[in-house]
Amino acid sequence: MTQAPAIELQAVSLTLGEHCIFDRLTLSMESAQWHSILGRSGAGKSCLLRLVAGLQQPDSGCITSFGKPSASRQIAYMAQEDGLLPWLSNLDNVQLGARLRGERSPANRQRAQALIEQVGLADWADALPAVLSGGMRQRIALARTLFEDQPVVLMDEPFSRLDAITRDELQLLAFDLLSKRTVLLVTHDPIEALRLSQAVHVLSAASPSSIHSIRLSTAAPRAMDDAYVMQHLPTVWHHLQSLSRQVDAA
């Protein structure tokens, strides 16, 4: 029996104000893979994440996660802003979800400590976030995301504010630690998408039902100069550009 897709959108439509964001959008994302969502500003990438997270209801159509309504809690989230609470230690920030749910326990504390070690910040567990660099803060945010232990992880440009080397290190760390999960990565960076993903989905800002998906058959993560990345880059670029030209012409 084939497994239901980790995320499936069937004929999903969404209008916000006067703006038709999606018109019968259909998209299927297989489990235990990284899927990147690319598209020009305003194409609806964040709206798509909100729909998948169940934070926004579609006007019509259906969104499922492993065959069930996607709002049934199987999703963790990591954003561009780390969202660390400045008055909590890094260890307590990692356990924030559990604290908010009233689930404080020695076992949770131990698990948070182990995750902080996995992201390479064991010596900083008791420190406050203010003493960390941007890259270190995103490592804590990654540990907090992992703490939620959900099969689907939504990532909204989590690496975009980091310098190139820190970004590369964190991309590889995140890929390693999230390897068994289904990841939806919103990014503006076609190379990041091609290095990390098994599928790249390019959303159109002009045509609300238009999406172009490229499936990548070699194993990720791929090196920056990987032949496969170089081979597919013009295709992704072409789709971004041609979908953008429709915006310019509109």
Ligand SMILES: Nc1ncnc2c1ncn2[C@@H]1O[C@H](COP(=O)(O)OP(=O)(O)OP(=O)(O)O)[C@@H](O)[C@H]1O
């Ligand atoms: N609550 C809202 N009411 C009306 N329009 C909205 C609302 N939220 C988003 N929009 C519009 O929906 C469109 C898609 O927004 P969204 O934030 O998903 O784009 P995006 O692709 O994530 O953009 P960016 O890359 O700039 O983050 C935009 O034109 C935005 O102005």
